[in-house]
Amino acid sequence: MSKKPLGKDHDGVQKVMRTGDYFADSLGQFALNAMSGLIAQIAYxxxxxxxxxxxxxxxxxxxxxxxxxxxxxxxxxxxxxTKPGKEKYRPWLLKMAIPAAVVIVALFTVPANASEGLKLAYMLITNILLTAIVYTAIAIPYSSLMVVRTNSQQERGIMGTWRAAAGYVSGMIIAIGIIPITNALGGNQSAWVKFGFGFALMVILTLLICYARSKETAVESGKEADVTIVEDDEEAVPFKEAIGNLFRNKYWVMILVMGFLSQLSYGITSGAGAYYCKWIYGDDNLTAILGGVGLIPTVIGFALIGPMIKKLGVTNSLKVSFFIGMVTTALRIINPTDFVYNTALGCFATFANIPMMCLLGVMTAMTIDYNEYKYGKRIVATSQAASSFGGKIGSGVGSSVIVFCLALANYDGFATVLTPAVRQAIYTFSIYIPLVLFIIMFVITLKFDLEEKLPEYRQEIEKRKRA
Structure with missing residues (x-):
């Protein structure tokens, strides 16, 4: 039975994605967020x-x-x-599935009775293997797939939403479940190893499904098989020239900064909850309730992002969300110790983060299209890698900000009394810094005008190709 033709999007670009394609593609983000979610909890x-x-x-x-x-x-x-004629992106999903699972388990098998020096070496090696090698070898080609999978901005937006949703599910399972589940398993290091093993198996499965369904050419099968949009095998740009071009692309620089700030925010908020619940609310098991309540604005956010984009556009949707995040985070300063009050305001902040989760990849794809307009080459993987560079630094700084603040306050994880210095450290990385980040990202979106100019640029690109 032939499939129903997909037709074209509102810009007249051929659509190539079906529901199963979106789902399978999103599982790659599920796997990536499983790894980053575990890393976010590693400080605790x-x-x-x-x-x-x-x-x-x-x-x-x-x-x-x-x-x-x-x-x-x-x-x-x-x-x-990569040599022309060979697949550049999807093979890495297959190559890295097993290594990812192995290193995830190894992350939690720190030799507890070893010397501080040996612990330090083990922590360095396992973290570098997971984040710097395995995660990177998956994330860069996976993010690039969005650009070569479809030329439709509408479908890219839907892909971004599916990816963000799948990634959020993965992250929320960890945020909600890791403390109560590991406590139920004994609350010791062995319990964390078991939790890690379960996620390692899920990472293998999701990467294999994503690999099996992904494509590097936007080809629609069935009645529209004659409609083929294939990624050009453009000549590779020397590395130094590519980086120089990117930093002369003002829109890409804006997205680089936003990616850094958003990942800084995610890195802080992902790791802050356990400390806040343990020391400010007095019970680290409240992280499960906090995460469960957070599902409400998350579901609402994913449900509304489509209508928001349709009504406001990508950039304006981000402006609205960042404004909401600014106001509600600022209000937490009034009463930072009340669980109900802060959880309610936190729901708005969670909602404010959803559009950025969905649309950062879409905006990066816009800047790659602008590369083609400005330089005649898209420079896909290097653009994504350099953007990821900023995001990785942001995420790492986010995780480190938490322990840096705690270190300045002489934090002792086995202490029984909360000191004033530790209290202020927790407020700093949980409220004050996220507020500043929302403000900066809001200002950047006020300057980002590429979305409205892109149709004109694409017409010019098509004229050049036909000439």
Whole structure:
């Protein structure tokens, strides 16, 4: 039975994606967020389950993230220099599935009774393997797939929403479940190893499904098989020239900064909850309730993002969401100790983060299209890698900000009394810093005008191709 033709989007671009394609593609983000979600909790695991000093954890996470960020650039260069005629992106999903699972489990098998030096070495090696090598070798080609999978901006937006939703599900399972589940399993290091093993199996499965369904050419089968939009095998751009071009693309620079700030925010909020619940609310098991309530604005956010984009457009949707995030985060300063009050305001902040989760990849794809208009080449993988570079630095700094603040306050994970210094440290990384980040991102969106200019640029690109 032939499939129903998909037709064209509102811009007249051929559509190529079906529901099964969106779902399978989104599983790649599920796997990536599973890895990043576990990393976001690793500071709490190191300080409160293995007994590593907060200052040591800070050093480890910062070193790993710096290395991780630079491997993004290397990976992008490797992909962009793949020999013409070969698939550039999807094979990496298959290659990295098993290594990802192995390293996830190894992350939690820190030799608890070893010397501080041996613990430090083990933590460095396992974190670098997971974040700088395995995660990067998946994330860069996976993010690039959006650009070559479809030329439809509408379908890219839908892909972004599906990816964000799948990634959020993965992250929320960890945020909601990791404390109560590991506590139920004994609350010790062994419990965390078991939790990690379960996610390792899910990572293998989701990557294999994503690989099986993904494509690198936007080809619609069935009645519209004659409609073929194939990625051009453009000549590889020398690395130095590619980076120079990117930094002369003002829109790409804006997205680079927004990616850094958004990942900084996610890195902080993902790791802050356990500390806030344990010390401000007095019960770390409240992280499960906090995460469960957070599902409400998440579901609402994913339900509304489509209508928001249709009504307001991509950029204006972000402006509205960042404004909501600014106001509600600022209101938390009034009464930071009340669980109900802060949870309610936190729901609005959670909603405010959803559009950015969905649309950062879409906006990056816009800047790649602008590369083609400005330079005649899209520079796909290097563009994605350099954007990821900023995001990785942001995520690493986010995780490190938490332990850095705690280290300044002389935090002791085994203490029984909350000191004033630790209280202020927790308020700083949970409220004050996220507020500043919302403000900066709102200002950047006020300057981003590429969306309204892009149709004109695409027409010019088509004229050049026909000439």
């Amino acid at each position: 695991f190191y300080t409160d389950k293995v007994g590593v000093a907060a200052a040591t954890v800070t050093a480890v996470l910062m070193i790993c993230k710096v290395i991780d960020a630079f491997t993004d650039i290397i990976m992008g260069n490797i992909i962009d220099h």
